[in-house]
Amino acid sequence: MQGHTVEKIGGTSMSDYEAVRNNIIDLNRPPHALYNRVFVVSAYSGTTNGLLEDASTNKPGVYALFANDDSDARWSDRLTEVADEMLERNRSLFSDEHTRRQADQLVNDRIEGIRNCLLDLQRICSCGHFQLEEHLSTVREMLAGLGEANSAFNLALLMQSEGVNARFVDLTGWQDTTPLSLNEKIKKELEGYDFSKEMLIVTGYAHCKESMLSSYGRGYSEITFSKIAEITDATEAIIHKEYHLSSADPKVVGDDRVSPIGRTNYDVADQLSLIGMEAIHPKSAKGLRKKNIPLRVKNTFQPDHDGTLITNDYVSDKPCVEIVAGKHNVFALDVFDQDMTGEQVHFLNIQQIAQECKVSLLAREHNANTVTLYISSGFQGINKLKKRLQDNYVNAEISSRKVAVISVIGSDMNVPGILADVSNALADDDISILAIQQGMRQVDIRVIVSNDSYKDAIRALHRKFFEQNKAARKHKVA
Secondary structure, eight states: SOEEEEEEHHHHTTTTTTIIIIIOOOOOOOOOHSSSSEEEEEEOHHHHHHSSBBBTTBBOOHHHHHHOOOOSSSHHHHHHHHHHHHHHHHHOOOSSHHHHHHHHHHHHHHHHHHHHHHHHHHHHHHTTTSOGGGHHHHHHHHHHHHHHHHHHHHHHHHHHHHHHEEEEEEOOOOOOOOOOEEEEEEEETTEEEEEETOEEEEEEEOTTOHHHHHHHHHGGGHHHHHHHHHHTSEEEEEEEEESSOOOHHHHHHHHTTOOOEEEEEEHHHHHHHHTTOOOOOHHHHHHHHHHOEEEEEEETOOOTTTOOOEEEEEOOOBBOOOOOEEEEEEEEEEEGOOOGGTHHHHHHHHHHHHTTOOEEEEEEEOOOEEEEEEEOOHHHHHHHHHHHHHHHHHHOEEHHHHHHEEEEEBBBBBOOTTTHHHHHHHTTTTTTEEEEEEOOTTTEEEEEGGGGGHHHHHHHHHHHIHHHHHHHHHHHHO
């Protein structure tokens, strides 16, 4: 299998069929360019939130309501709402009644199959011998797969109606009783297809022994995408998103102020993924790096732009900052205990406890008597960790507060005075630095500021490293 690309289409892009049709797939391509592409698709924007939960608004989806059910049927009503939203989208997508009925049948069959399964599970667990908690992760996996099945099946039908030899490839394992490993699942389901003559539309969720959501969280579709690229020896892996991989988040800095990165390397991509402004899930980049498969991030709505190409060997022509990124609502958890002085093992012990509590660590630091962990998990995870730490360090003072983590990142930032530039840029905007870290690899500088200063800090640093330099160049040319 050579000469093909594997391309992931994000949820926001999938919600705009005209953009997918015209800007990504582009039916005007010659056959060799129209085919030789495998598309891995996310669920339509908002669908997975309805099926699971909305992390940004805390609105519960079907899973959250089912997991906390107090014998009412709110989860069933929410499932009906999600089904109605899917069917309404089908009505807007399919003008041909026969094709729309095919799309509706998949939704109706799976919605009712899920409903019956959850009702049966509730009845079984009501007798006391079976514990619902033991099955919740499986319920979560089953619900997640519905979103991608709906979007992938629809896109395959739409392409077929346009005369494209498109094939729906369902990795969700619906009614599959023999789960395989992710690699085995991909190899089995893609076996026998001719990429040069068939356009594969693949679900971003894959039912496998690893349990996608438990292992990778909501970034599971990027795992599926990168694994397919790795296993099939793709010439390039491409992610289509609603925005460019830019010098900063355009929602924070402004569309007119940011610019696409253009070129960078996997080292930078890893730093971005750590703080949530991911180019690709950090656990999925390993295979692409080892296989030396380039990754390209493109803007769906600017199809003529080459986007940003990520490779192993790229280093900027001269040392510079390539991107300013950050994450807010991060918990800084301090463990202060003078008994730790001179005993380095405590730092490792505290990290181990954090790992056992399954909290997401963004960064860590320590001095003689204090260990600080920067954690992106919610209150429940933090409180569990605090209790474990207090049990193990009875004399310690343990405290936490919300902060923002801001990173200045580049493939080569070995620039004299860059640390001073970061500090001065924040000081000029009256932003206090709570902590600062710079690694020997010279690829990132991490700054901790108050949670309220998140946006102001990103804007100040972007202004320093991008907007002022751009203005200076314009002035010089003039």
